[in-house]
Amino acid sequence: MTANGLSDLDLRIASLSVHADDSYAMVSDVAPPLHVSTTYHYNSDPSKLKSAREHDIRIKTDESSFIYSRFGNPVVERVEAVLSAILNGHAVVYSSGLAAYTGSLAYYHPKRLSIGDGYHGCHGVAHIFTRFSGLEEVPLYDDSVSEGDLVHVETPINPTGQSVDLAKAVDFARSRGAKILVDATFAPPPLQDPFEFGVDMVMHSATKYLGGHSDLLAGVLVTKDPTVRDALLRDRGLLGGAPGNFEAWLLLRSLRTFKMRVETQAKNAGKIVAWLDTAIKNKEIPVLTKVYHSSLQTEEFVRKQLKTGLFGPTFSIEVESKDIARAVPSRLKLFHHATSLGGVESLIEWRAMTDASVSETLLRLSIGVEDADDLIADLKAALLSFSEN
Template identity: 80%
Template sequence: MTATGPSDFDLQIASLGVHADDSYAMVSDVAMPLHVSTTFHYDSDPTKLKRAKDRDSSVKEEKTTFIYSRFGNPVTERVEAVLSSILNGHAVVYSSGLTAFSGALTYYNPKRLSIGDGYHGCHGVARIFTRLSGLEKVPLLDDSVSAGDLVHVETPINPTGLCTDLAKAVEFAHSRGAKIMVDATFAPPPLQDPFEFGVDIVMHSATKYLGGHSDLLAGVLVTKDPHVRDALLQDRGLLGGAPGNFETWLLLRSLRTFKMRIETQAKNAGKIVAWLDSALKNNDIPILTKVYHASLQTEEFVTKQMNTGLFSPTFAIEVASPEIAKSLPSKLKLFHHATSLGGVESLIEWRAMSDPNVPEGLLRLSIGVEDAEDLIADLKAALLSLTV
């Protein structure tokens, strides 16, 4: 087998998910062993020992000598090799999506954060930075944005799965000397690659599609610039933002099947949205009032940005009243009523349960890998069981 590494982009995503870390294997196990040690013994040859002050810990070596787990360990190194390959840059993994977001804010340390709607937790993190350093939060693509600021675009956006025009946002940010970050959690590659539009940094909550089994918390930042990667690693080592060994091990295990999961989930969602949209247009379901999904957007940029014909497996619907929205999850057999998204099991959430900023009749659906026709039958029965 050919050894592959983070700089080898010749293989396709499905193969990279399984093999991009092959050259990092330290033992002959086919499945990655779980390394639990927080500390690693120094070289037994005294002539090879370097004092801390003589080591340049700000530069990531291609093959790390492990010292202490907060700064790096064998599992994190392998998961970062796979994520770097799949996400098309230099990946740094964090203990959650929000830790990744705060890692980016810490590194860029902007005066202003230009941010639109989207995941409410990112706004919560921004409020902490406002408290600590006076960070000013301004609307997305606000006229005040200038050099040294950071523009943060979430696309497709939580909870509707609708797309924002990345080419336009990048042009806006760069023309003013600002940096631009994209939260691409709702649509990792192959659904979209924000680097094709020249963004500076990409973040994902790896808890969602990259993890995919609702059993781990992780986040990732991806940059094209190795110096930015080294600085992020340095900050992460000091702030303690790295995930634990078991979480990283679970994430690596999950990445082996990432491509088939995301494609199945996106295809399922496409079929379900098409059915819901036609039911809405034909007035087949009296309580259904709106369906949101990028596949229903008509702007030209949408299919340029998401050019595989597949869109986010997460989207939203609105029903006639908050009471109906509250009851619908209890009528479903194949959807758990729970927050989060991206797992192999379908979820539905009356979104008012966790997000105070959305219409009260809105439900968010995260589509899993079940059979699409079964999911449609389940939704149809539940939607028709409720009346206005």
């Protein structure tokens, strides 16, 4: 942060979400305007004009102005200022989480990708790279991992919401001379900061908690190294992965309320998971067999990673049979039966519909900002209805 004296202040996430882009305002509007233009006037003073041989058109410097919105535009720049501040590094925004992931694979261009459990779409992107760059996909902690390879860890994991040991994964990557990328979509700040564990790059599907309203697609890569950020920007300018102006504007607007949304969602989820866990232990709901969530893991690393005491707002449950799993969503009143997660409205998904790798008895729940007790009552009534005649 450079203007308005903000650089003198030690601001926290809630304040940064509202003010980290203040110095980027080009007009006096309090609410950032939506800039729709794809192209920008060049400076009318010829002495200020540089040829492409003298400057990098894909990286905007303080002195240079916008050129073409695939390379950068005023709203994307403001969003990146906010995301850099709250994600604790240099953020580059993309048109979706998978576009961001594609950007990271294009940048690292590893021979081997050591990838653990997680979102099936990232595995799908990796498969495409095996086709056109000869990338080899190997499991996490595979013996073949060596210098120049990339380790990809997702934590907490989609769809269970359970955590993976980051310190262990970082040690493994370092011992092999590999880089490590963490998909932290399921635990945005303030819940978790993977950089505290020394990872090289953090990724989020901003479609989820950062966007938070189920109305935009976006993704973000974050690096501590400004030269890596510049390289990502150069690639993005050519690969065409920048978000559209309107999506970037929606994301900026969403970020203003980011912390209060995530905290409410995480608190609600914690309460619901605790209730489900007790219900299983007391055999109160016959059809409910399992609940998965980081808050139920007993390994020491979980509370080191999710150190605020709040865990991710998305988790999974299992019920007795495939038929019951398929029918549960239609008996709920406050949960939409839909894929995705992170929005203010609670969602439930019979996960086998979009993910062929999971059990057909699994349901994924993304908890929103409704009242937790109302959500519990809704779940209780729906799940108990299968035991009534």
